[in-house]
Amino acid sequence: MENKILDEVTEIWISPENNIPKADELLALIKDKRITEFREAALRIPPPDMAGLFDGVPKEERVLLYRLLPKDFAAEVFIEMSAELEEELIASFTDKELSEFLSELYLDDTVDIIEEMPAIVVKRIIKNSSGENRSLINELLRYPKDSAGTIMTPEYVKLKPEMTVKEALSHIREVAIDKETVYTCYVTDDKRRLIGLVTAKKLMLSNLDTKLSEIMEDSVIFALTTDDKETVANKFNKYGFIALPVVDNEHRLVGIVTVDDAIYVLREEAEEDFAKMAAITPAQTEYLKTPATKIFKARIPWLLLLMISATFSSAILSYFEASLIPVLVLFVPMLMDTGGNSGSQASVTAIRGLSTGEVEMSDALRVLWKEIRVGILCGVSLGVVAFGKVLLVDRLIMNNSAVTLTVAAAVALALTATIIVAKIIGSLLPLLAKRIGFDPAVMASPFITTIVDAIGLIVYFMISAYAFGLTV
């Protein structure tokens, strides 16, 4: 474990004298009490990798290792750790240490930590924040779940339109240390309303005496505090920003979202969709670090639900069983699988379209029309192939005389109908889910498969019954 992380660190490091610190070297330095050397070496490890190293350190040595890190670096490492480890370390802090530690954090990171901690730890964190930060934290915590307000930070560079470039640069030099980014600075009026932005590049290239009002961009793309965080993250993807301002309903600037947080949201939302489409409750933890029982808990409710819902298929089979000829059963798996696959294709396309903002509710009819055409194309061509395949493989090659022309025709017809229905249901269910306020991704493949299975079986047996002149 330790060595694996180390190898990774080694791979991504370049250093002129090739003096890359190794984890065992770091621990040896601590044991030898060569603390200054340890700190120098530790600082050469990027915070996310340093956080990873903690997983390989015995529990009793973790607190010591953490305490020996330089304060500001320690804070950067802390925010990359798992919630469990964070809680463990916070428990080891005195109130004074906690207060000092919190002053090293950006406020959005503090809020991220708070959101993962039990109530008692949250109380301690808020109690030990400085007065001004405490009210800012409380404000950030009040924004609705998954809104822009929850991922923004109030720590940005705010400039006035009447400032000169020189004044702006010296203001940046004063405040930079506490700001998440200085590369995009925002210009506000007397009422704190956002009126423009100026990039550090522009400041660096402009004459020192120029007024900001002359060089600022006055058309600024922004987000509202209540906007969905995925919508906000999609703007970064579309426009290539490194920061986006967030305003309240009166257009007052209240914070910014930085590109690293946007990437995190994009990744997180995609992984959540992947999990839901595979009928898994999304988790925040890494797979390999998650105990089997926890993985079990994330998967079993859906399996159970889907298994029970397959009772419909059994019931349909049972209902038609007595009246039908046995050979028809042979083609049930093919019909079910192909219907399910057709439905998933349509549903995944719709779900991702909704997620990336390519497809909107108002596009429902266009989606429907497109999927009907695709469904007919797929259904007819697969129906023709299935007809030939049933006669050739099942009748001739496998020499099953029960497979008659009528059977082949019934299978082909049922397949065509099932595929068209599957495409329509597959594309419309996610849109319907969104409409009624459900998560479209939960309507994904497995659910659609279950519904399509049931419909496919009914269509198949009805067609067969008609073809063979049976009454059901």
Next chain:
Amino acid sequence: MENKILDEVTEIWISPENNIPKADELLALIKDKRITEFREAALRIPPPDMAGLFDGVPKEERVLLYRLLPKDFAAEVFIEMSAELEEELIASFTDKELSEFLSELYLDDTVDIIEEMPAIVVKRIIKNSSGENRSLINELLRYPKDSAGTIMTPEYVKLKPEMTVKEALSHIREVAIDKETVYTCYVTDDKRRLIGLVTAKKLMLSNLDTKLSEIMEDSVIFALTTDDKETVANKFNKYGFIALPVVDNEHRLVGIVTVDDAIYVLREEAEEDFAKMAAITPAQTEYLKTPATKIFKARIPWLLLLMISATFSSAILSYFEASLIPVLVLFVPMLMDTGGNSGSQASVTAIRGLSTGEVEMSDALRVLWKEIRVGILCGVSLGVVAFGKVLLVDRLIMNNSAVTLTVAAAVALALTATIIVAKIIGSLLPLLAKRIGFDPAVMASPFITTIVDAIGLIVYFMISAYAFGLTV
């Protein structure tokens, strides 16, 4: 169409005098020959939205609209367009115009365009590039598909360690206009080898006489030109960079990847995985703009393949058909669906783990062990539930006397075995695929479902045969 895009633009715009340009206003300005006003208004629209407006403009007016845009803005709009539109516009350029246009582009964007154009257009583009750019373009085109080399740009700020902060700042002012980012500058030695980096923030906060060698970070995370672009993009996610240097085998700095390109790669790779998992050939085009025939072509090969492969299930049913009692068929759908869902859960987890770098080939045994345990937990608990459900629902409620204790036990046992096997196959197939150089995502749900179906049926009928003392 036009209005929809406009509404979107309106939503995301703030402007102090509320003078947001509307598409019909823009077109009216052109008709009235008020070109200066048109240009001012157009510049207020972000390039991606301006590119979107072109979709709503009749073909014959597009070239005119494009030509009226200010040159550098036009280039930014161009790179946001669809390949079809880009090709149409390039066809309208004279060689001289093309050459001027190319000089406005960053080289990585030129390469992106080239990669989507037919050979004849590529020849024209390369012919009309300036001599230096031509050789750089050719170099970029030579990097292996999907490597860091293909997404990097050679246009970055290069500094020397002996420069002072003042010299560095004035160098940046000179070259900034042609560089994709000035916020991270790279320090190289006499042999062009990467030895450090210095951020614009650091430069802005440092004393003007300080030498870069004193303030630069000398441990720099980098990528190799041959690294997979997804691995590179994952580093942005992990470390929160806004740029990453790319070096060749001799550690010479040859380019940088910027965060906007990294986001693009992350998004593109996720969408490709979504498509493959739903058995769709990934496309670069937007769903709603793609013709039904093209969507059909992306879906039909997989449906066909999967349909044919379901022949195995038919063959198995056919083989056991004669010797088994009909009631067993009732539980085939439940068995198949639950096995398929269990397999997808494991496979999607493995596929995404491989994609995000959380899971590596060397973890194969750990994955296997974890899925065996999860499989046993899921299998046993669902087996118990299925046993009860079959007796209660199918025997008592639905009053089917053919459903005996033995049948219920056979179903439950087969289900447990199928789920365990599904979990193992589901997790190992993606790893195996990667091992032999295949795309793990192609081994996704539908394929695994087909395999699990076949195995599940065999297990089910073998167990039943044994339970009923039949010979098969």
